[in-house]
Every structure is written in structure tokens, then in C-alpha cells.
Amino acid sequence: MDIQQLLTDLNRDRDRLDQAIAALEGLGTRLGSRRGRPPGAKQAKPARTRKGGGITAAGRRRLSEMMKKRWAERKKKAAPKRKPMSAASRKRLSEMMKKRWLARKAQTA
Numbered sequence: 001m002d003i004q005q006l007l008t009d010l011n012r013d014r015d016r017l018d019q020a021i022a023a024l025e026g027l028g029t030r031l032g033s034r035r036g037r038p039p040g041a042k043q044a045k046p047a048r049t050r051k052g053g054g055i056t057a058a059g060r061r062r063l064s065e066m067m068k069k070r071w072a073e074r075k076k077k078a079a080p081k082r083k084p085m086s087a088a089s090r091k092r093l094s095e096m097m098k099k100r101w102l103a104r105k106a107q108t109a
Contacts (some may be wrong), residue, residue: 048076055063085093
């Protein structure tokens with residue numbers, strides 16, 4: 001084996017190791033550094049908060065009355081409810097359904 005070649009290989013390995021050590025040392029200094037906003041940076045302005053105002057008690061009452069009136073009108077326009085079925089009608093409907101079921105059962109059998 002050539003000694004010159006051996007020295008060249010060792011020097012190349014040493015250079016690679018020096019670069020790796022330098023990189024690791026650089027990482028070590030970054031890990032301990034401060035995180036977050038830099039010390040001299042401007043702080044963000046706080047978000048604007050909403051001040052008083054809004055709706056008064058009288059306004060809320062007026063709004064409530066208007067909404068009640070609106071829903072009352074809608075309720076009037078809604079379809080009228082059907083009156084309940086009489087006992088005789090219910091019995092007649094029951095008989096018709098029984099006949100229909102028997103006819104269908106006879107068809108399938």
C-alpha cells in the first residue's frame with residue numbers, strides 16, 4: 001500500500017470529521033438560544049374591543065312585539081288542522097284495511 005495514498009485518505013477522513021464536529025457544535029448553540037419574538041421587535045396592537053351600545057330595553061321590547069306579530073300572521077296563514085276522526089269513521093276505515101289485507105294475503109298465497 002502506498003503511504004501517500006494512506007495519508008490522503010486519512011486527511012480526507014479528518015476533514016469530514018471536522019465538518020461533522022463543526023455542524024454539531026453549531027446545533028448546540030442554536031438549541032440554547034432564545035425562542036419567540038426578538039427582544040427589539042414591535043408588539044402587535046391588541047384587537048379592538050367593542051364598546052357599549054347595542055340595543056336598548058325599549059328597542060328589544062319593540063323588536064319582540066314585531067316578531068310576535070309576524071309569527072302570529074304566519075300561524076294564521078298555516079293550513080287549518082283537521083278535526084279528529086269519529087269512532088264510526090275509524091271503525092269503517094279499520095274494516096276496509098282488514099279487507100285489503102285479507103285480499104293481498106290471498107293473492108300471495
